[in-house]
Amino acid sequence: MVVTNPAVEKPATAEELALRLHEAAESKLAVAPVGGGRAAGMGNVLERCDVLLHTTRLDRVIEHSHADMVVSVEAGITLEALQAELAKANQFLPVDPFNSPGHTIGGLLATGWTGPLRLRYGSPRDFLIGIRVALPDGKLATGGGRVVKNVSGYDMMKLHNGALGSLGVIVAASFKVFPRPLDDQTLSDHGGWAATDRALSTPLAPTALELFSDGRILARYSGSPAAVKRVTDELGWKREDAAVWDEHSRRAPERWARIAVPPSELRRIVDALPDDAEWWASPGVGVAHWTVTTDAKSVRDARAGVEAAGGALVMLAAPDGFMREVGAWGTAPPTVEIMRRLKSAFDPGRVLNPGRFVV
Amino acid sequence: MALPAGVAEELRRIVGREAVIDASNDLRIFERDGSIEGAMPDAVVLASSTEHVASVIKVAARHHIPVVPRGAGTGLSGGAVTIRGGIALQVTRMRHILEIDPVAQTALVEPGVVNQELSLVAAQNGLFYAPDPSSQKACTIGGNAAENSGGPHCLYYGVTTNHVLGMEVVLADGSVHWVSGDAPDRVGLDLCGVLVGSEGTLCAITKIKVKLLRIPPSVATLLAAFPTIETASQAVSAVIGHGIVPAALEMMDRVTVGAVEAHYRAGYPTDAGAVLLVEVDGIPESTRELMATITEILTANHGYALREAQTAAERDLLWAGRKGAIGALGRIKPNYYLHDGVVPRSRLPQVLSAVGEIGDHYKLPVANVFHAGDGNLHPNILFDMRDRQVMHQVEAAGEEMLRAVVEMGGTLSGEHGIGLEKNQFMPWIYSEDDLDAMHRVKDVFDADGILNPGKVFPDPSRNMVQLAGRTGLAVEAKWW
Numbered sequence: 001m002v003v004t005n006p007a008v009e010k011p012a013t014a015e016e017l018a019l020r021l022h023e024a025a026e027s028k029l030a031v032a033p034v035g036g037g038r039a040a041g042m043g044n045v046l047e048r049c050d051v052l053l054h055t056t057r058l059d060r061v062i063e064h065s066h067a068d069m070v071v072s073v074e075a076g077i078t079l080e081a082l083q084a085e086l087a088k089a090n091q092f093l094p095v096d097p098f099n100s101p102g103h104t105i106g107g108l109l110a111t112g113w114t115g116p117l118r119l120r121y122g123s124p125r126d127f128l129i130g131i132r133v134a135l136p137d138g139k140l141a142t143g144g145g146r147v148v149k150n151v152s153g154y155d156m157m158k159l160h161n162g163a164l165g166s167l168g169v170i171v172a173a174s175f176k177v178f179p180r181p182l183d184d185q186t187l188s189d190h191g192g193w194a195a196t197d198r199a200l201s202t203p204l205a206p207t208a209l210e211l212f213s214d215g216r217i218l219a220r221y222s223g224s225p226a227a228v229k230r231v232t233d234e235l236g237w238k239r240e241d242a243a244v245w246d247e248h249s250r251r252a253p254e255r256w257a258r259i260a261v262p263p264s265e266l267r268r269i270v271d272a273l274p275d276d277a278e279w280w281a282s283p284g285v286g287v288a289h290w291t292v293t294t295d296a297k298s299v300r301d302a303r304a305g306v307e308a309a310g311g312a313l314v315m316l317a318a319p320d321g322f323m324r325e326v327g328a329w330g331t332a333p334p335t336v337e338i339m340r341r342l343k344s345a346f347d348p349g350r351v352l353n354p355g356r357f358v359v
Numbered sequence: 360m361a362l363p364a365g366v367a368e369e370l371r372r373i374v375g376r377e378a379v380i381d382a383s384n385d386l387r388i389f390e391r392d393g394s395i396e397g398a399m400p401d402a403v404v405l406a407s408s409t410e411h412v413a414s415v416i417k418v419a420a421r422h423h424i425p426v427v428p429r430g431a432g433t434g435l436s437g438g439a440v441t442i443r444g445g446i447a448l449q450v451t452r453m454r455h456i457l458e459i460d461p462v463a464q465t466a467l468v469e470p471g472v473v474n475q476e477l478s479l480v481a482a483q484n485g486l487f488y489a490p491d492p493s494s495q496k497a498c499t500i501g502g503n504a505a506e507n508s509g510g511p512h513c514l515y516y517g518v519t520t521n522h523v524l525g526m527e528v529v530l531a532d533g534s535v536h537w538v539s540g541d542a543p544d545r546v547g548l549d550l551c552g553v554l555v556g557s558e559g560t561l562c563a564i565t566k567i568k569v570k571l572l573r574i575p576p577s578v579a580t581l582l583a584a585f586p587t588i589e590t591a592s593q594a595v596s597a598v599i600g601h602g603i604v605p606a607a608l609e610m611m612d613r614v615t616v617g618a619v620e621a622h623y624r625a626g627y628p629t630d631a632g633a634v635l636l637v638e639v640d641g642i643p644e645s646t647r648e649l650m651a652t653i654t655e656i657l658t659a660n661h662g663y664a665l666r667e668a669q670t671a672a673e674r675d676l677l678w679a680g681r682k683g684a685i686g687a688l689g690r691i692k693p694n695y696y697l698h699d700g701v702v703p704r705s706r707l708p709q710v711l712s713a714v715g716e717i718g719d720h721y722k723l724p725v726a727n728v729f730h731a732g733d734g735n736l737h738p739n740i741l742f743d744m745r746d747r748q749v750m751h752q753v754e755a756a757g758e759e760m761l762r763a764v765v766e767m768g769g770t771l772s773g774e775h776g777i778g779l780e781k782n783q784f785m786p787w788i789y790s791e792d793d794l795d796a797m798h799r800v801k802d803v804f805d806a807d808g809i810l811n812p813g814k815v816f817p818d819p820s821r822n823m824v825q826l827a828g829r830t831g832l833a834v835e836a837k838w839w
Contacts, residue, residue, distance in 0.1 A: 065703060151506065152772050152781075155556050159548065204645065227642050227645035312546045335537075335538060345799040
């Protein structure tokens with residue numbers, strides 16, 4: 001994002017953050033919320049930016065109830081700090097975003113980034129059970145709660161998850177967490193799509209399955225030891241240390257395009273990328289990450305194919321000039337008018353991340 | 360109240376003469392859903408297509424007439440009750456499964472498709488639809504999506520919102536839109552996620568694309584008796600604390616077990632203080648291993664008379680008892696008032712003992728049958744509606760139970776919805792600012808308030824028993 005000497009605010013509490021946001025909105029100053037900065041390149045170049053509003057001092061674990069398998073945290077805590085807390089009870093939050101480490105929870109939710117574990121566990125959308133958001137009018141609004149099942153009122157978690165801070169600044173969140181699997185094994189192979197199909201149809205579905213443009217595969221099976229043993233024995237692939245996943249999650253190309261299509265379309269779409277394109281993918285999910293080494297036109301061409309398949313190609317990072325040329329989001333969805341009305345209802349002065357998101 | 364002059368004719372021109380019901384005797388069967396409060400619609404429109412739904416809503420919008428989308432009417436929170444009159448927009452004629460894609464493991468259905476029917480049809484491809492409300496023999500996928508329904512197997516598989524990929528919806532101006540779809544990570548705000556569970560107050564749902572899952576090759580179902588609800592709750596925590604999340608983990612108390620056993624003869628132990636029904640699924644190696652571990656844990660936590668279903672028929676009978684439990688309670692009293700609060704799982708023993716005391720205080724029998732793994736309790740207050748005096752007591756007891764749930768850090772509803780039944784209690788869990796944020800969403804989708812008015816948000820025009828002095832947040836915002 002283009003930043004011309006903005007003020008830096010690092011509030012220590014949610015209330016203070018809401019106050020700073022409100023003051024900025026009153027003065028019509030543009031505000032960019034900042035977490036760990038791991039997804040700072042996502043979205044269009046900001047139209048203006050007067051205040052960088054950091055959440056990093058909001059880094060407390062508010063409550064971790066082991067027995068209830070529920071955790072509430074402030075938004076500025078890093079994923080690693082949260083995992084360390086959960087590990088004390090042999091629990092974890094099943095999200096493993098790329099460009100790790102250093103993501104904050106608020107940033108993860110705002111960007112909607114996920115990783116390989118999504119195949120088994122879904123995305124945070126599926127286990128975010130409560131949210132607290134600071135709004136430009138200075139209010140702090142909570143949705144959901146701290147119980148694992150809740151249909152009381154509208155699902156405000158869905159409204160803010162993936163909204164890239166365009167409606168409000170996430171200040172706290174509650175999650176349903178998961179027990180560490182009884183067994184967890186990682187395998188690798190070089191069999192490309194054929195091996196991918198085989199791994200996806202094992203009787204015990206894989207927890208994660210990543211395919212690389214050179215035909216390499218990383219597969220993870222977890223659950224009851226007997227089931228994991230049977231499936232990994234049947235596959236007969238090379239055993240790997242679980243640390244390969246940490247290495248994998250550090251990936252962060254400088255020019256980075258994320259392709260999301262119906263899973264059955266993914267192979268056709270990545271096959272149509274320019275020759276020698278370098279990518280990695282979660283075939284069971286329908287997501288591929290492309291390390292762009294070609295020009296802007298090639299990205300626009302790829303995007304046309306992706307959109308025709310009912311998907312989206314989103315730039316997660318790129319130098320400003322390239323980002324301007326390609327555009328972060330592609331064709332706006334047909335429902336964009338409704339999204340604009342939601343934006344106006346929550347941020348009428350357009351002070352939050354102006355120009356960066358779809359609305 | 361009647362429809363403005365000429366509106367019934369307009370509606371008949373859209374859906375056909377026989378598809379509009381407005382004779383008062385015929386309307387009576389649409390007065391209620393599965394909850395205890397009713398109100399008559401002015402007309403019922405039987406829609407057969409998206410075009411019907413859109414045109415009807417356009418007429419309603421022009422005349423400012425309330426519209427309440429309605430599926431099978433099995434809802435338990437008054438979501439389908441036309442509390443302000445107007446049009447009940449019945450979608451049960453839209454009951455086609457439009458497509459099952461066995462490769463992508465998805466189904467595209469109309470809103471009136473019955474939940475269980477979808478799983479039965481999908482089974483031909485070795486697939487099933489996971490959310491399984493106890494009313495699944497009758498309830499519709501459209502109603503499930505509107506209420507974000509749950510069910511016993513949601514402990515492992517998640518609730519409706521986790522299984523809806525996209526929807527075709529009609530908004531309050533009669534416009535038709537697709538929200539989300541087959542691809543993940545779509546561009547823009549997650550409108551689909553906001554609309555699922557919006558209880559008919561933001562849109563009418565006309566098509567739903569859902570995920571289907573592979574039917575697990577092996578299922579094991581275990582019944583275990585416990586001396587008390589406390590010991591059974593302890594066993595639930597122990598199983599999950601061990602790192603096992605079963606597919607389902609259900610509890611029934613002594614009152615419920617008595618009624619179920621008298622009705623189904625499924626072999627439930629009637630001397631037990633509480634009974635747990637535990638199910639795991641997966642590949643045979645996994646279910647065998649998990650069941651052995653669970654058996655050990657339950658036994659170590661005072662479980663006795665453990666019995667694993669040996670055949671599919673035995674398993675079905677155990678589930679028939681659980682899913683039919685509420686009907687079986689009719690042996691005790693003709694009516695029930697069923698609540699749906701959720702507490703953090705570790706608070707189950709405390710909240711159940713509070714529920715018992717409240718029942719005793721009002722001299723009302725209470726039967727508990729619920730999703731223990733999720734902390735989602737379902738106390739049924741049993742009564743006879745013909746006794747007019749008792750209604751007051753029933754409502755007061757229900758309100759006190761919910762208050763106890765909320766004071767233990769819980770919430771008003773886990774899977775039934777807020778509707779008409781609990782909207783007055785929303786200020787117990789949400790501040791004015793929280794509700795204001797939700798109101799903004801309502802205003803964006805339905806500024807004139809024609810879609811299912813009087814639901815979800817507190818309704819200042821209605822008075823309910825005992826509310827005086829208990830309108831504030833039940834728990835300080837200490838969690839944040």
